[in-house]
Amino acid sequence: MKLKINPFFFMTGPYLIWITAMIVIPMLLIVLYAFTIEGNDVATIQFSLDNFVRFVTDKTFLFVVGKSLWIAFLTTIICIILGYPIAYIISKSRGRQSLILILLLTLPTWINMLVRTYAWMGILQEGGVLSNLLEMIGIPGVSLLYTDFAVALGMVYNFLPFMVLQIHTSLAKMDNSLLEAASDLGANKVQSFLRVTLPLSMPGVVSGITLVFLPAVSSFFIPKLLGGGQYVLVGNVIENQFITAGKWNFGSAISLIMAIIIIFSMWLTRKIEVQPRKEEN
């Protein structure tokens, strides 16, 4: 039997080599580190679940992961609540107006995220722009920096455009004749929104969630700068384990656990996305 090699194989070859060397092997190394204990040589490798036992039994680490997920969840929810109406308004506006609105929305993202976060520090701090304004209307001495509010604000501010753009894309694609049909069949505005617009925009919401939730889970410098370092998140702990504590095995275990959580949430969002299509069939 003659083995036939797909000619495209040679074109994808470099990509496969690259992805193996840069992603697959490092991931396997992380898995290997996570399931072994410290001080192993290649010759005398010893598998163990110690790292995971330690993670589950030490409530500090569970707490840190819980807090990371909670902040990401909160950010995502606020982004949906704020982002949906914005996306709706943009998709309802016409031509140049909608272009200008999108430009206004994306303009700040042209500036580096770190710089924008530093700008918020200047705005929120005592004696900053906001507290001076509050003082003028008779509320002196307000310091918003290093509070939960500041962290939520910074996160939502940074991730909101991703949500809005995703929802806007799916709303803009929507066929207007569907709404006309709905009103022909006697649906009022609220009914046609709930039964036509909202279900059709769900794919946008779901991909918006993916784009906001995943980076938000692993982000750590916004909470660090605006929360005054009292927000120890997973990213910080992993860095600490590798760089200062020198515990690569435990750091790998935490990374692996986070990867599993992220893969699980991606699977979950995909499932939600696929569901309505099945109903159609």
Next chain:
Amino acid sequence: MKHSSFAIFASVALLMICGLFIFAGCGKAKSAAIEKYGSDRLKLYLPGAYMSDSLIPNFEKQYGVKVIVEYFDSNEMMYAKVQAGDKYDVLIPSDYMIERLLSQKMLQPLDKNALTNIKELSPAVMNLKYDPNNTYSIPYFWGNVGIVYNTKKVDPKVVEEQGYSIFQNPDYAGRIYWYDSERDSFMIALKVLGYSMNTENKDEINKAYEWLLKMNDTMNPAYVTDEVIDAMTTGKQKDIAIVYSGDAATVLKENKDMSYFAPNEGTNVWYDAMVIPANAQAPKLANEFINYVMTYDVSLENTKAVGYASPNDKVLKEMSAPDGLFGQNKAYLPRSGYDKDEIFHDNEVIRSMISELWIKVKAHKAN
């Protein structure tokens, strides 16, 4: 369409012409430097914002070489990179990290014949325990750790009486910046409790951990790193901060309301020094660079720009003389010869222990 393709063509052509000129420029200097030092490229790896802006351009011009600079956030990050095999010619780590690099045989001895300016250095910074004969390292800057406070809001007497204990004084809850470093945090806690900052006694470290937990839970501190410099210079957000002496000197220079105090409980005296890694590609040029940094003019310019205490004896004396640039600045000249001040030593077990405890302190808050 036509328009843009012409623009692309024009800019590519322009870039190529520029490139040619740059190459031609390099070519000339190349031969001389390579002949003399075996290389015309020097790779430097140092902490951020830690060198006067003019130092490198001047060195490049004078020696006809190209210096490539990279910055690290922490000694630990630098260590991870160098250990992974990244090649640099000169590093500027701290004392304890030099100890660690030495124990791993990652440094090479300096060429004392090339270091003709070594006699200009202050005896206060030479022959220290981390490198007894300065075989491997030449001090770059030195200093200690202390308290910067706003004299308009905090009575100097209170700071001087209470020392580090002020960080558990409820009067100042919510008014403090704490430097986010496990080494400095445990140094402070151990000093308050009257222990050595280099203790290997786990009970003492656990007591220090308890002290830090109490500070964290009752004082609502903001954990910061270098942003503390700007924050205290503005001086609006909070009133008391843990700051490295050289950064404190900058704060005090900019804001006259601020003062500095190195507590009587003792503090960490530290030295950052220039070293040449064992795998350096241009060791000859590296020695030349280290020698260049030691000269009076370069040291003067550097200390003026950065605000840290110079190891150059003459510069140090001039700067800290009553009429010198930092003569009235309480943070510039580190206290020397005080028996409760210590240099940090590297200890792998303790390092790992305090690193994990520190994460627990910071994560404890909302538990």
